[in-house]
Amino acid sequence: MVTKGRVGPGELLVIDTKLGKLLNAQEIGEDIKKRNPYKEWLKRNVLKLTPFEELSEKEAGKATLSPTLLLNFQKELGFNTEELESVLRVLGENGQEAVGSMGDDAPFAVFSKQHRVIYDYFRQYFAQVTNPPIDPLREAHVMSLSTSIGREMSVFYETEGMSNRVNFKSPVLLYADIQQLLNLPSEHYQHHNIDITYDINEQTLEERLHEIANETEQAVKQGAVILLLSDKNISTTRAPVPDPLAVGLVQKRLVEKNLRCDANIIVETGSTRDSHQFAVLLSLGATAIYPYLAYESLANMVQKNAISVPLHTVMLNYRNGINKGLYKIMSKMGISTISSYRCAHLFEIVGLNNDIVKLCFDGMVSRIAGCSFIDLNNDVLNNHRFAWKINRPLKYRRLSQI
16 A cells, blocks of 8 residues: 545545556645646736725715605605615614514415515525525625626636636625726726616517617627616606516526626616515626615615714615625525526526516526516506606505515
């Protein structure tokens, strides 16, 4: 016997039949380190966003929507007073989600008599085992929301170009983060803005979705690395395309055309406000999300003294609270990194018909059909009419009755 031992955690054992050698983990590491100057590549090419905590209040951003326009946007995107008080305000003040009782007796969205946002048609998967897969509190050291942006290249050909990446610690973006991303050098991080609203007088929701898919495909073929899907162009004549539909279809089209590794999907959205909704977009393929309307709503609360915490702290608290919610959702499936959760489709669709699933969510489980494109288009139009009626306040609706 020449040697004996065991393969430890994270180690490799390689038998080189050509040279007749047995390589242990240390020898393998030394061999790989000598192949290319990886450290120099990373120093030269990897960029990092300036952390929000290190920015001044001026750089952190401020409210840009007037109170009247903010109310219009909130009504357009399905906000209600209970959500503002029980979800957004709690996140902004405390930096964590509100604590609620067990149980969920609200009807499925497809059966509800009330208008429900499209995120409610997605039900989270969870690992059906007796022990918790991962404890996001006690095992936080193995969990990460770190996100990278840049063109992904083949792992079989190592070149310096593979290290052109931008790293940041959470897929939940703040104002300063989105501005830094859009001002990156265009040589490696060219961006393209895609308007995910549509003219309600000229086209339908389904027609606009096909246009969005074609536009994203052409943009990536022309060199775009950052695709910014934005519903911020809402107006009296333009209504928002539901974000899960847009993200799901863009993801599907880019994968079909072998373009997904060349681009990153950033969503500038007014519809996301809780961790479930963020998880839906990430699972469908979003790289990162900028929830501008949630921040605008929190800024309005600070201005009215409904929240006594400074805006800079409120925005940071909100992101930290959503981060904790994402950890909790990932841990239910035993997933420790956001990169493993992204594009994983870890939801079951309940209540959307086969045409919608085939076009936007191909491959996801959908046992119960329901709403069609016509139904969703009518929901958008009804919200739009309500949103721009003067002197109509936000709806008050208990979360347990939606």
